[in-house]
Amino acid sequence: MAYEFDGKKYEQASAHQKEWGARLISELELKGDECVLDLGCGDGSLSVQIAELLPKGSVLGIDASQGMIDAALPKARENLHFSLLDINDLNFVEQFDVVFSNATLHWVKDHAKLIQNVRRSLRPNGRVRFNFGGDGNCSNFFTVIREAMTMASYAEYFSAFQWPWYMPGVDEYSALANSAGFRSVNVWGENADRYFPDINTMVRWIDQPSLVPLLPFIPKEKQSTFRDFVINRMIEETLESDGRCFETFRRINLLAQI
Numbered sequence: 001m002a003y004e005f006d007g008k009k010y011e012q013a014s015a016h017q018k019e020w021g022a023r024l025i026s027e028l029e030l031k032g033d034e035c036v037l038d039l040g041c042g043d044g045s046l047s048v049q050i051a052e053l054l055p056k057g058s059v060l061g062i063d064a065s066q067g068m069i070d071a072a073l074p075k076a077r078e079n080l081h082f083s084l085l086d087i088n089d090l091n092f093v094e095q096f097d098v099v100f101s102n103a104t105l106h107w108v109k110d111h112a113k114l115i116q117n118v119r120r121s122l123r124p125n126g127r128v129r130f131n132f133g134g135d136g137n138c139s140n141f142f143t144v145i146r147e148a149m150t151m152a153s154y155a156e157y158f159s160a161f162q163w164p165w166y167m168p169g170v171d172e173y174s175a176l177a178n179s180a181g182f183r184s185v186n187v188w189g190e191n192a193d194r195y196f197p198d199i200n201t202m203v204r205w206i207d208q209p210s211l212v213p214l215l216p217f218i219p220k221e222k223q224s225t226f227r228d229f230v231i232n233r234m235i236e237e238t239l240e241s242d243g244r245c246f247e248t249f250r251r252i253n254l255l256a257q258i
Helices: 008-015 015-027 047-054 066-075 111-121 139-149 168-178 201-212 220-238
Strands: 035-039 060-062 081-082 096-102 122-133 182-192 193-196 246-247 250-257
Touching: 008 066, 008 168, 008 201, 015 047, 035 047, 047 060, 047 066, 047 081, 047 111, 060 066, 066 081, 096 111, 111 122, 111 168, 139 220, 168 182, 168 201, 168 250, 193 201, 201 220, 201 246, 220 246
Parallel strands: 035 060, 035 096, 060 081, 096 122
Antiparallel strands: 122 250, 182 250, 193 246
């Protein structure tokens, strides 16, 4: 299932995602002529950084959210293009030298299908570089929303709710990636725990993207009270004496080559 995000709000609420992505890009060691696919490009900020390293190459950023693509399109240029496309519907064949994704793929449930589609999209000697949420990620937020979803005021609305995130452990993802037929595979975990500098910064992250999958299940007249409960409980769980708010961010990294 694809979710609709507010790309402009995400631009203001994704500082740590952009920090991780900038580091990943610096590790790609691009030669400058590659064709790169950015899976879940969001507002396009990281796609721009990649394109700047490719004077003789190109980047295609895809996202399933029209709001994200709307925020990305003004950043397009001669060697940078954006397209509305669900990652689950990838159908490229040997078109890319690098497939890159940062802080997105925990929104994709079927990674066996994903990895096969990504492998098919790569040219000979092509590379994959992923970073996404893994086991233990967002432990405070998930504890709070599970509490909220089981409250008497809201439980009935989540009777058909399916957990939207896939956050595996290293061993699970290593087995999955190694079964895909890559020539080399490296999977590792990462503790990227973060302090939000203040409550307002954390609230922006809660609103975009974290609460997006939940609010449509609740009647509109109850959405604000649900949101307020989650925010207040998150403040209780994460606020430090210096005004910062702590959350766990645990990552899965994949580097593979065909």
